[in-house]
Amino acid sequence: MPTGSVPQLTMPLHIPTPLLESRALGLAAQRTVWLKMEALQPPGSFKIRGIGHACQIHAQRGAKRFVSSSGGNAGMAVAYAGRVLNIPVTVVVPQTTTARAQELLRLENADVIVHGASWQEANELALSMVGPDDAFLHPFDDPLLWTGHASMIDEVANAGVVPDAVVLSVGGGGLLSGVAEGMARNGWGQMPIIAVETEGAASLHAAMQSGHTVALDAITSIASSLGAKRVCEQAMQYAQQRPVQSVLVSDASALDACERFLNDHRVLVEPACGASLALAYEAHTALAPYRNVLFIVCGGATATIDQIRQWQSLSK
């Protein structure tokens, strides 16, 4: 068998990503800024760390198919993992999923089913399709995902970099849970996490205000990868048990950060990621206590510069 077609049962499906000290963001933020470049993962975001880990375990347990209901980066990661592991993938996406996202999934050989007006309906169909030999991959609420995501912090610690705080974006809270797990296992359990959401997708913020997870009525942000109406319980537990500060930014700030980051680092990221980067570009007061800050550049496969400019013109 040519090596390219050997199913990868034990080698991680993610790559170790570059850790850069950013001159441009450091100057803007007036402090040392480290970037963990998860945007460079083959399927475009950090999601492959957790989903790759989960898919390998499901494959070892004999899963014959992977099922996902994400038209975003989670679905992309499942499709990528399935192709590499030689396991068929079905992704059910709602009608709102862009043609580009559907195309990217099909390029990974996923079977794409378009169903329903919203994610809820697509997810219901996906769940109804999960047979006894299939594995369903949740986009954020799964301990296997968190353990996989945690590897990004191992890489930072192994590089000898110890920041004063970590900035990341929050959708359903899987990234937060994984980074918190990685920080705990590297002795960084008391190092603050700055958890960034856009104003129209502020499910962690709402949970922290209420003291328990709450379901938002609607998502009104263009940062669709942050658009989980309710965060997972694990993310809320971390927010109560370790230092986590919630910060909100506007869609316009997230979009401007995407454009500036493209100019500064020649990497295009989604607004979901731009939300975090906006803290550096705007020298946000949440950074004031810290000299040395690590930003998780979570990425995003479906962004295009045309789409970002179109949203920018709408938000002005």
Ligand SMILES: *Cc1c(COP(=O)(O)O)cnc(C)c1O
């Ligand atoms: C999934 C995702 C997020 C949010 O991650 P959660 O685990 O849902 O909190 C943020 N940015 C990008 C690019 C993502 O793909």
